[in-house]
Amino acid sequence: MAKISIKNLSLEYSDGTESLQNISLEIPARAITVLFGPAGGGKSSLLRVLNRLNDLADVIRIEGEVQLDDLDVLSSQTDVIKLRRRVGMVFARPVVLPFSIQENLTYGLEIAGEKDRYALESAVETSLKKAALWDEVKQRLDDPATSLSGGQQQRLCLARVLALEPEVILLDEPTSGLDPISTAKVEESLKKLKEDYTVVLVPHSVQQAARTADIAAFMLQGKLIEVDSGDKLFTNPEKQTTQDYIEGRFG
Amino acid sequence: MISDTRESFDRKIQEHLESIIVLGSMVEQSLLDAVEALKERDLDRAREIYEHDQVINEKRYEIERKTLITVATQQPLATDLRRLASIIDLAGELERIGDYAKGIARIAIRLGDQPPLKELVHIPRMAELTADMLHRAIGAFVQLDEEAALAIPDEDDQVDKLYNILYRELLEIMMADEDNIDRATFHLWVSHNLERAADRVTNICERTVFTASGRLTEFDRSDDESEAF
Numbered sequence: 001m002a003k004i005s006i007k008n009l010s011l012e013y014s015d016g017t018e019s020l021q022n023i024s025l026e027i028p029a030r031a032i033t034v035l036f037g038p039a040g041g042g043k044s045s046l047l048r049v050l051n052r053l054n055d056l057a058d059v060i061r062i063e064g065e066v067q068l069d070d071l072d073v074l075s076s077q078t079d080v081i082k083l084r085r086r087v088g089m090v091f092a093r094p095v096v097l098p099f100s101i102q103e104n105l106t107y108g109l110e111i112a113g114e115k116d117r118y119a120l121e122s123a124v125e126t127s128l129k130k131a132a133l134w135d136e137v138k139q140r141l142d143d144p145a146t147s148l149s150g151g152q153q154q155r156l157c158l159a160r161v162l163a164l165e166p167e168v169i170l171l172d173e174p175t176s177g178l179d180p181i182s183t184a185k186v187e188e189s190l191k192k193l194k195e196d197y198t199v200v201l202v203p204h205s206v207q208q209a210a211r212t213a214d215i216a217a218f219m220l221q222g223k224l225i226e227v228d229s230g231d232k233l234f235t236n237p238e239k240q241t242t243q244d245y246i247e248g249r250f251g
Numbered sequence: 252m253i254s255d256t257r258e259s260f261d262r263k264i265q266e267h268l269e270s271i272i273v274l275g276s277m278v279e280q281s282l283l284d285a286v287e288a289l290k291e292r293d294l295d296r297a298r299e300i301y302e303h304d305q306v307i308n309e310k311r312y313e314i315e316r317k318t319l320i321t322v323a324t325q326q327p328l329a330t331d332l333r334r335l336a337s338i339i340d341l342a343g344e345l346e347r348i349g350d351y352a353k354g355i356a357r358i359a360i361r362l363g364d365q366p367p368l369k370e371l372v373h374i375p376r377m378a379e380l381t382a383d384m385l386h387r388a389i390g391a392f393v394q395l396d397e398e399a400a401l402a403i404p405d406e407d408d409q410v411d412k413l414y415n416i417l418y419r420e421l422l423e424i425m426m427a428d429e430d431n432i433d434r435a436t437f438h439l440w441v442s443h444n445l446e447r448a449a450d451r452v453t454n455i456c457e458r459t460v461f462t463a464s465g466r467l468t469e470f471d472r473s474d475d476e477s478e479a480f
Contacts, residue, residue, distance in 0.1 A: 207326045210328060235328070235329060235333065247257075248257045248260065249257055
């Protein structure tokens with residue numbers, strides 16, 4: 001059964017651009033689902049619907065259903081704070097807080113009411129290990145987070161999301177500013193994380209999509225063109241438009 | 252709008268396809284020449300073909316190396332990926348057909364100073380059929396013509412039939428006079444090489460179907476009684 005079920009989702013911004021048109025997609029648990037396609041295709045819009053970040057944007061129309069297990073994500077009754085704890089997000093540019101490495105990780109938990117020092121320390125270690133950063137920073141947890149490299153900062157942001165123990169992790173081009181080695185480390189940690197989490201990734205290139213996708217969804221101009229296993233879609237797609245895009249014939 | 256990157260990638264693919272055409276022509280010629288040298292008992296020509304195999308081998312490795320560089324630098328997907336993978340595969344198949352031609356040339360050299368066994372009829376016909384199939388199979392691959400690639404393997408039956416006829420003839424020749432056994436066995440090996448070469452043409456057609464459609468199919472003719480061993 002799908003962890004997230006999207007049915008007939010349409011979304012329109014106040015400037016008249018229709019960003020999503022009748023999208024239906026099942027996102028399975030414990031897999032990496034990749035949303036890819038050219039800019040302006042609706043990937044980020046779709047990603048942001050999943051934890052209601054679009055509440056802050058000029059959306060004038062949103063229709064359809066988004067279910068996270070039994071939770072109606074789009075319902076006005078849904079507690080958005082609780083939803084975002086279940087559905088964490090990592091953005092393209094790492095935004096570390098102007099605190100130490102350790103405090104970046106405990107901040108969210110403390111706000112959520114966690115006071116037990118042992119639990120906080122344990123969460124720091126566990127989340128850093130899951131984000132494949134522990135070995136690099138365990139000797140300097142009190143250093144400012146800004147002293148980390150770009151790649152390390154991005155993995156710290158991932159660890160910060162993981163510290164809150166979400167069920168779903170959304171990533172919007174998380175490696176777009178990283179060098180190939182840092183990118184490989186982030187991708188490697190995503191592959192481990194999918195054993196326990198539902199991962200939804202907007203990749204920064206078709207090649208990254210092909211490397212990471214268990215499920216690949218190709219989006220173009222607000223429409224979902226094709227969904228299939230990554231293995232199938234990147235070697236033998238059904239639709240000509242998908243083929244033309246992944247072969248670099250447009251975009 | 253097609254990007255410059257795409258245009259340069261298309262040029263690379265075209266270069267690799269042209270190399271396959273060149274290798275295919277080299278192999279086709281070697282096969283025909285080897286049988287011609289055997290028929291005409293032309294030892295110099297047979298030695299040339301034998302040595303020319305090294306050029307074929309080098310061309311195969313050049314294609315592999317250059318295609319791998321394209322795979323690494325362009326990170327192809329979908330049809331592009333299947334086509335490049337198939338080019339590497341075809342280079343191997345063609346080189347093996349070249350080895351069969353080399354084997355025939357070696358036999359021509361070994362038989363050079365011995366009296367002819369019989370007039371060669373079936374062997375040159377097998378070589379012509381195989382070379383013609385090979386020529387069209389390469390064309391179908393380059394043009395990505397799935398229909399043509401699907402039709403060619405049926406013609407392999409004719410090669411198999413000739414092989415079986417020749418096999419029986421050679422057996423009779425061997426039974427008639429044991430002095431013939433040595434030479435007849437060499438002829439049997441020649442025909443076997445040609446039969447194997449035609450099988451590899453079938454493999455090339457399978458790669459064309461794979462490139463065009465993504466389907467990995469084996470043109471299985473195992474129920475056909477005319478199939479060779």
